[in-house]
């Protein structure tokens with residue numbers, strides 16, 4: 001049903017290329033250094049992940065509505081979380097909060113083996129269709145991501161794209177040794193980006209990084 005629209009939007013891919021370059025310059029100035037992340041943002045058509053009415057704003061460095069009361073994250077935020085993941089080709093990455101599918105596309109573009117969970121059924125279906133149409137093949141699930149996705153664990157990296165009240169224990173347990181969990185933790189107004197690295201079977205290192213503002217992570221181990 002929406003694939004016709006996607007085909008039309010794909011035709012506009014080149015039209016937006018210079019806007020994408022400006023966005024990449026902005027993100028670089030804000031401190032993103034990983035060339036692979038910047039390249040993925042330069043080459044991924046963000047306008048395809050938003051409604052046609054918002055297409056002209058797709059390359060502003062801002063979050064935009066995607067329906068079901070949710071947002072596609074600000075490009076700088078996507079870049080910052082992706083940089084913290086230290087993605088290598090072939091890494092197995094779990095994303096909590098598929099939303100529009102844009103972050104999944106960035107990770108697939110970087111050669112990761114991507115798993116992603118979304119709690120809104122309508123968003124899950126829409127993201128699935130767009131990602132398929134663009135040729136990306138992440139494994140997607142409709143459900144509560146606060147519990148992770150144990151069937152495919154362990155993961156080299158886990159990224160939570162919604163704000164959590166506490167670090168969900170299940171996610172830590174689904175990390176590979178050497179793997180990292182990137183999760184914004186705080187109240188519903190502001191969250192601190194937190195990176196947890198599993199250094200051995202039962203040892204973890206935790207770092208508190210910059211502050212961000214995300215929509216809430218809702219579920220059994222999130223907000224009610």
Ligand code: SAM
Nearest residue numbers: 072097099100102103118119145161217218219
């Ligand atoms: N990564 C998304 C993107 O690229 O568009 C960002 C989406 S938005 C900032 C966060 C998403 O997390 C929303 O779609 C929301 O429905 C989802 N979410 C919140 N709690 C969740 C949970 N427990 N499990 C899975 N998804 C959840």
